Amino acid sequence: MFGKKVVADMISRSAENEHDRRSFLRAAGVAGLGTVGAVALTGAGTEAASAAPTGGPSDSAILNFALNLEYLEAQFYSYAYWGEGLDSTDVTGSGRQGRVTGGKKVHFKTKAIKEYAREIAMDERNHVKFLRGALGGAKVSQPDIDLKTSFTAAARAAGLIKSNQTFDPFANENNFLLGAFIFEDVGVTAYKGAAPLIDNSTYLEAAAGILAVEAYHAAIVRSALYRKGLFAEVKKISELRDAVDGSSDDDQNLRSKGKHANIVPTDANSIAYSRTPGAVLNIVYLNPAKTTKGGFFPAGVNGEINTSENNA
Numbered sequence: 001m002f003g004k005k006v007v008a009d010m011i012s013r014s015a016e017n018e019h020d021r022r023s024f025l026r027a028a029g030v031a032g033l034g035t036v037g038a039v040a041l042t043g044a045g046t047e048a049a050s051a052a053p054t055g056g057p058s059d060s061a062i063l064n065f066a067l068n069l070e071y072l073e074a075q076f077y078s079y080a081y082w083g084e085g086l087d088s089t090d091v092t093g094s095g096r097q098g099r100v101t102g103g104k105k106v107h108f109k110t111k112a113i114k115e116y117a118r119e120i121a122m123d124e125r126n127h128v129k130f131l132r133g134a135l136g137g138a139k140v141s142q143p144d145i146d147l148k149t150s151f152t153a154a155a156r157a158a159g160l161i162k163s164n165q166t167f168d169p170f171a172n173e174n175n176f177l178l179g180a181f182i183f184e185d186v187g188v189t190a191y192k193g194a195a196p197l198i199d200n201s202t203y204l205e206a207a208a209g210i211l212a213v214e215a216y217h218a219a220i221v222r223s224a225l226y227r228k229g230l231f232a233e234v235k236k237i238s239e240l241r242d243a244v245d246g247s248s249d250d251d252q253n254l255r256s257k258g259k260h261a262n263i264v265p266t267d268a269n270s271i272a273y274s275r276t277p278g279a280v281l282n283i284v285y286l287n288p289a290k291t292t293k294g295g296f297f298p299a300g301v302n303g304e305i306n307t308s309e310n311n312a
Contacts, residue, residue: 056197057197057277057304057305058304059198059199059200059203060135060138061303061304061305062194062197062198062203062207062277062305063131063134063135063203063207064135064138064139064140064302064303064304064305065194065277065301065303065304065305066131066190066191066194066207066210067128067131067132067135067139067140067303068140068142068143068297068301068302068303069186069187069190069280069284070124070127070128070131071086071091071128071142071143071145072145072183072284072296072297073124073127073183073187074086074121074124074125074127074128075100075103075142075145075147076103076147076169076179076180076183077117077120077121077124077180078103078121078124078125079100079102079103079104079105079147079170080103080105080106080117080121080169080170080176081105081106081114081117081118081121082105082121083104083105085100085103086125086128086142090125090128090129090132091141091142092141093132093135093139093140093141093142093302094138094139094140094141094302095140095141095143095302095303096141096143096299096302097141097142097143098141098142098143098144098145098299099144099145100144100145100147101144101145101146101147101148101149101298102146102147102148102149102151102170103147103148103170104170105170106170106171106172106173106176107172108173108176109172109173110173112224113173113176113177113224114173116220116221116224117176120180120217120220123213123217127210127213130206130210134203134206140301140302140303141302142302143297143299143300143301143302144297144298144299145296145297146295146296146297146298147169147170147296148168150286150295150296150298151167151168151169151179151182152165152166152167153286153295154167154182154237154240154286154295155167157240157286158236158237158239158240159236160178160233160236160237174228174230177221177224177225177228177230178225178230178233178234178237180221181221181222181225181234181237182237182241182283184214184217184218184221184222185218185222185238185241185251185265186241186275186280186283186284187214187217187218188211188214188215188218188272189250189272189273189274189275189280190275190277190280191207191208191210191211191214192211192272192273192274192275193274193275193276193277193279193280194207194277195207195208195211195274215272219263219264222234222254222263222264223263225254226254226261226263230254231253231254231255234253234254235253235254238251238252238253239251241283243288244282244283244286244287244288244311245275245279245280245282245283245288245309245311246279246282246309246311247311250265250267250273251265251273252265276309277305278307278308278309279308279309279311281301281306281307281308281309282308282309282311283295284296284297285297285308287308288311288312289308289310289311289312290307290308290309290310290312291307291308292306292307292308
């Protein structure tokens, strides 16, 4: 389809305004991209009719929302495996650039889990680089990320620990897996929920590719937790996510009602669940109310999509 430079330029020039993005795409299809651009815009005659603004978030706003989540996951796994976070060149962009609180190297006892951590860390770093490259000048910087008190707050709210205790996801591999579980299922539902909001097929294909990888990650983490028998702990985290993201009961434990393995959480049609961006923010902000900050992002996320839903 488009070359990388053209894609980056399209998103960069679109910033986070849908009308400007569509205007640019229409102009580029006629004057700049030639036959390739025209085909992409019209979709064999179907896309042009829907070129008017719809009032929803632009594609770059959606990708920047995803980038915030990738910053969080990349930092978590990077610290867990290497004991250090992302390179300084991979966190710059528009918006207030923040820092990471907490994080340290995990002393894994199980070789397989250590290898899982390395692979996921590499994937998440690559996701950050890819999204930043695709967004070009429109990319947001990494916001403040809390990998310390946020986990304690989540663990207390879930009932994993008492109100006077702390939870360190980097203390051992069991804690690491529980910490990873908080993110992974959410990442899958976030990308699936965002898919219908993306207009351009190039960006949609990229998001689908990342969704597939996040699903692999979630299955790895859920499988490892199942083998370790951490059913009660996972159930409590699952119930916490359900409590803050709305009235629907779509978060699932590692066991089905019949006590069978439930590694892949799906609906009755074996289709993965979706979450709206607002519901995702309810979870990472650790707050069922409408807010713009908290939890893992103490000062909020950067970009146009930054407010959770009111599920209180």
